[in-house]
Amino acid sequence: MPSVVRSRLAPARRALGLVVIMVLLACAVAFYRIAPGLPASPKPARTSATPATSVTPSPTASQSAPSPSATSPTPTQSSPTIPPNSQLPDGPGSTTAGIYLLASPASDGSFDVNEFVLLDKPVSTLDLRLPPVSQGGNEFRSLQPSATQVQASADRQPVVIPDARIRGEISLPLVMPATRFELRYRLKGVTVRSMRSVPGRAIAALGPVSAGVPANLPVRIRVTGQAVLNLVCPSLRLSKQACSAGSPPKLRVNRNLPWRQALVLVQLNLPRPQ
Amino acid sequence: MTPIILLSPELLQLALGLNRIVSYSGYVLLAGTLTFWALVWPQGRADRRLVLLAAIGTGLMIIGTVAGPMIQIFFTGRPIGDVLTPLDGTAAIVRLAALACVGFYFVDIVRGAIVGWRRVVTVILVIVIAATMVTQSDAVVGSWQLVKIIATAGHVLAIAAWIGGLVAMAAVLIPRENLQELDRLIPRFSIIATLSVITLVVTGIVHAIAVAGGIRPLVTSLYGLVLLVKVSIFGLMLLMGNQGRRYAARVAFQRLHTPATLLRRSSGVQSLAVVMGAELTIAFVILSTTSILVMVAPSP
Numbered sequence: 041m042p043s044v045v046r047s048r049l050a051p052a053r054r055a056l057g058l059v060v061i062m063v064l065l066a067c068a069v070a071f072y073r074i075a076p077g078l079p080a081s082p083k084p085a086r087t088s089a090t091p092a093t094s095v096t097p098s099p100t101a102s103q104s105a106p107s108p109s110a111t112s113p114t115p116t117q118s119s120p121t122i123p124p125n126s127q128l129p130d131g132p133g134s135t136t137a138g139i140y141l142l143a144s145p146a147s148d149g150s151f152d153v154n155e156f157v158l159l160d161k162p163v164s165t166l167d168l169r170l171p172p173v174s175q176g177g178n179e180f181r182s183l184q185p186s187a188t189q190v191q192a193s194a195d196r197q198p199v200v201i202p203d204a205r206i207r208g209e210i211s212l213p214l215v216m217p218a219t220r221f222e223l224r225y226r227l228k229g230v231t232v233r234s235m236r237s238v239p240g241r242a243i244a245a246l247g248p249v250s251a252g253v254p255a256n257l258p259v260r261i262r263v264t265g266q267a268v269l270n271l272v273c274p275s276l277r278l279s280k281q282a283c284s285a286g287s288p289p290k291l292r293v294n295r296n297l298p299w300r301q302a303l304v305l306v307q308l309n310l311p312r313p314q
Numbered sequence: 315m316t317p318i319i320l321l322s323p324e325l326l327q328l329a330l331g332l333n334r335i336v337s338y339s340g341y342v343l344l345a346g347t348l349t350f351w352a353l354v355w356p357q358g359r360a361d362r363r364l365v366l367l368a369a370i371g372t373g374l375m376i377i378g379t380v381a382g383p384m385i386q387i388f389f390t391g392r393p394i395g396d397v398l399t400p401l402d403g404t405a406a407i408v409r410l411a412a413l414a415c416v417g418f419y420f421v422d423i424v425r426g427a428i429v430g431w432r433r434v435v436t437v438i439l440v441i442v443i444a445a446t447m448v449t450q451s452d453a454v455v456g457s458w459q460l461v462k463i464i465a466t467a468g469h470v471l472a473i474a475a476w477i478g479g480l481v482a483m484a485a486v487l488i489p490r491e492n493l494q495e496l497d498r499l500i501p502r503f504s505i506i507a508t509l510s511v512i513t514l515v516v517t518g519i520v521h522a523i524a525v526a527g528g529i530r531p532l533v534t535s536l537y538g539l540v541l542l543v544k545v546s547i548f549g550l551m552l553l554m555g556n557q558g559r560r561y562a563a564r565v566a567f568q569r570l571h572t573p574a575t576l577l578r579r580s581s582g583v584q585s586l587a588v589v590m591g592a593e594l595t596i597a598f599v600i601l602s603t604t605s606i607l608v609m610v611a612p613s614p
Contacts, residue, residue, distance in 0.1 A: 068403075068407035071398075071403045
């Protein structure tokens with residue numbers, strides 16, 4: 041292009057450049073504001089027979105690290121005897137599709153929980169919810185459970201949980217589709233003290249926080265700690281509700297529960313505060 | 315949204331990895347050339363090859379910035395809310411604004427020597443583009459955030475100065491137009507390269523330990539293994555870089571003091587081209603290794 045023409049077009053080029061830059065910067069601000077409301081994956085049906093919205097991976101590296109607030113320890117807890125990943129016993133959540141839930145009570149009635157999930161197909165979102173403790177009976181209906189200090193990983197890559205807390209149902213996009221998940225959290229608001237019994241006696245309702253999985257996905261549950269006395273499965277038929285196996289301090293549910301019925305009542309003597 | 319083609323996870327990883335290489339290459343070419351002009355050779359803005367490098371870098375960066383989310387949206391069917399976090403999307407759009415600034419005002423920037431306000435604008439552009447890359451990295455999440463952000467920023471800027479500078483040097487050295495400048499450029503670039511390498515080593519170590527969560531997790535993870543490969547290649551590149559700079563100095567001297575007829579028969583230029591070509595190939599391998607590192611970064 042001749043230099044005369046180029047110099048004539050220069051003001052127009054600069055003006056256009058300014059407009060484009062301003063528009064882009066305005067878009068950046070607008071995007072930051074509206075991004076939380078942008079369409080995201082619909083939450084998968086809880087009773088779906090297939091895992092989540094399956095093989096569609098998603099996004100960004102920035103979602104692949106744990107929340108900094110998810111690491112603070114909690115006092116007066118009896119540490120659960122949780123084996124490292126490689127030492128998990130064979131079965132659902134470890135070597136076959138399913139969930140393996142390990143829990144251990146603390147003196148305040150909360151539970152330190154480790155949840156291992158293994159799916160047979162990769163999913164692109166990590167769906168979480170609070171366990172439906174109200175299904176445990178009338179005494180649990182007024183409880184407001186919450187999961188705090190939540191740490192999560194998908195195929196060993198960290199997944200950031202907003203505020204490291206689960207208050208309701210959340211669906212978190214993953215960097216890459218994953219089949220193996222691990223969750224570590226403190227479950228609160230799930231214990232009711234038995235006021236007519238001996239001091240410290242309580243009953244708690246436990247269930248996995250993992251959601252968006254097949255309704256019949258097998259879940260095995262183990263509750264450890266000297267304080268644990270008995271396990272009951274209220275979602276099963278009456279004849280099968282006494283579902284405890286093993287002996288304290290290592291109790292487990294004597295069968296794999298389907299995910300939709302994976303709720304366990306734990307009878308325990310709350311550990312003494314240290 | 316229905317995906318155009320539903321890619322398998324492996325193909326998707328490959329596509330995203332390639333896109334990352336495109337972005338990193340674009341960054342090195344653009345930010346490297348701008349840094350080279352601002353810090354090493356302000357008069358080099360008149361060199362057509364350097365202008366071409368900057369233009370190619372801008373194009374690659376635009377492609378990489380736009381294609382990343384597009385790949386995920388169109389080949390997975392994920393809605394945009396899943397693909398871009400608020401911070402990622404904002405960083406991408408700010409980067410596009412910076413690239414638009416380069417595109418629309420490039421003629422004005424290179425009209426004169428990159429000194430004064432031109433140098434300020436150039437450096438600001440490099441910093442903004444680097445900042446958007448840091449924002450999209452894993453430095454802004456997890457523990458040790460501040461350390462990781464500082465280390466990543468230092469790393470990204472040093473890469474631009476060093477590898478980008480190498481590419482620019484190659485573009486200047488191989489042709490014969492700027493013989494008078496070489497004597498001045500090589501010592502200047504050597505200072506920048508030395509500072510960049512020191513920065514890369516320090517920030518690389520700090521960043522690797524911060525990302526891995528300690529020395530032990532670093533040496534026992536896949537991340538550590540890939541990093542070891544990258545460091546080995548980096549060491550090889552340092553050796554070749556040293557060799558290349560020796561050649562460069564020798565060739566510059568030869569070109570100044572040898573008649574053109576004799577110079578044509580000299581094998582120095584070809585040798586230098588081979589060394590620099592090898593060095594740049596290694597740099598490309600390092601960029602590729604880095605894109606793999608992003609994928610295998612472990613839990614802190």
